[in-house]
Amino acid sequence: MALNFDEQDGQTPLEPDEKEGLIPWHIETKGGLNDWEQENILLATKWLHRAKVVEVLTEGFCRDLHRRMFNKTWKWAGTFRKSDKNIGCDWTLVAVKQSQLFGNAKYWVENETFPPDELAARFHHALVWIHPFPNGNGRHSRMMADALLKQLGQKAFSWGGGGGLVSVNKARAQYLDALRAADKNDFTKLFAFVRS
Numbered sequence: 001m002a003l004n005f006d007e008q009d010g011q012t013p014l015e016p017d018e019k020e021g022l023i024p025w026h027i028e029t030k031g032g033l034n035d036w037e038q039e040n041i042l043l044a045t046k047w048l049h050r051a052k053v054v055e056v057l058t059e060g061f062c063r064d065l066h067r068r069m070f071n072k073t074w075k076w077a078g079t080f081r082k083s084d085k086n087i088g089c090d091w092t093l094v095a096v097k098q099s100q101l102f103g104n105a106k107y108w109v110e111n112e113t114f115p116p117d118e119l120a121a122r123f124h125h126a127l128v129w130i131h132p133f134p135n136g137n138g139r140h141s142r143m144m145a146d147a148l149l150k151q152l153g154q155k156a157f158s159w160g161g162g163g164g165l166v167s168v169n170k171a172r173a174q175y176l177d178a179l180r181a182a183d184k185n186d187f188t189k190l191f192a193f194v195r196s
Contacts, residue, residue, distance in 0.1 A: 015083050018134040021075040037073050041139060044068035048147055056147045057102040057109075059095070065147065066133055066140050074135065081134045088131025097130045109152065116154045118187070120145040121194050125182045145194075157194040 027033050047068055054061060067078025080094045089097045105123050108114055114122065124145035131137045146156035160171035174196075178189035 014135055018074075018076065018081075018083075021134075023073055023075060033073075037070065037136070037139075040072045041069050041143075043072075044143070048143065048150075053151050054147075056144065056151050057105050059098060059102070061147075062098065062102075062132070062144065065143060066136065069140060069143065070136050076134060077136075078133075080132050083134075085131055085134075088129060088137075094130060094132045098127075098132055101126045101130065105148070116149060116152045117157075117195065118191060120149050120152075120154075120157070121187065121190050123148055124194075125179060125187070125190060128179060129183070158196065160193055160196050 022033075024036055027036055044065065048065070063078040063080075070077035081088075081091050084091050088094075101123070104126075105119070108119050108122075113119070124141050127141040127144055128137055133140065142157070142159055149156055160175055174189075174193055178193045181188070182190045
C-alpha cells in the first residue's frame with residue numbers, strides 16, 4: 001500500500017522528489033509517518049535539553065536542529081527547500097530572508113525591543129512564514145522559539161497546553177487561526193496561545 005500524503009489544513013504539500021526522500025520504507029500510513037517523525041523529534045528534544053545554551057540565531061543551528069529533528073525520516077533533513085510552497089517566500093530567497101530574520105531577532109534581543117515571550121512568538125511567526133524546509137516547518141519553528149527562550153533564560157512555551165499540533169484538533173485550529181491573524185499583524189491570539 002502506498003503512503004497517502006494528503007495534506008490537511010495548514011500543511012505544506014511535498015513535491016514528488018521530496019516524497020522520494022522518505023527514509024523508512026516500511027511506513028504505509030500518514031499516522032505511521034507522524035509517529036515515526038515524532039520519535040525522531042523526541043531525540044532532537046532530548047539533545048536540545050542536554051545542550052548548553054547555544055547561539056540559536058544562526059543558519060548553522062537552524063539547519064542542525066531541523067536535521068536532528070528529521071534525519072531518520074527524510075534524506076533532505078536540514079536542507080533548504082528548492083521549490084515554492086503554499087506558504088513562504090520564494091524558495092530562492094530563503095537564505096536571505098532567514099538571515100534578515102536572525103539579524104532582526106539579534107537586534108530585538110540586544111535592545112530589549114520586546115519582552116522575551118513576545119520576541120520568541122514574533123520570531124516563530126516570521127520563521128514559519130519563511131518556511132525554510134520542504135516539511136516540518138511548524139514543528140521546527142516551535143522548537144527554534146523554545147531554544148531561543150532557553151537562550152534568554154526563559155521557560156519554553158506550552159503551545160496550547162502541550163497537545164499535538166500535527167493532527168486535526170482544537171489546539172491545531174487555534175494555532176493556525178493565531179498564525180493567520182499574525183499574518184495580518186494582529187499578534188494577540190498568538191501571544192495568548194503560546195502560553196495557553
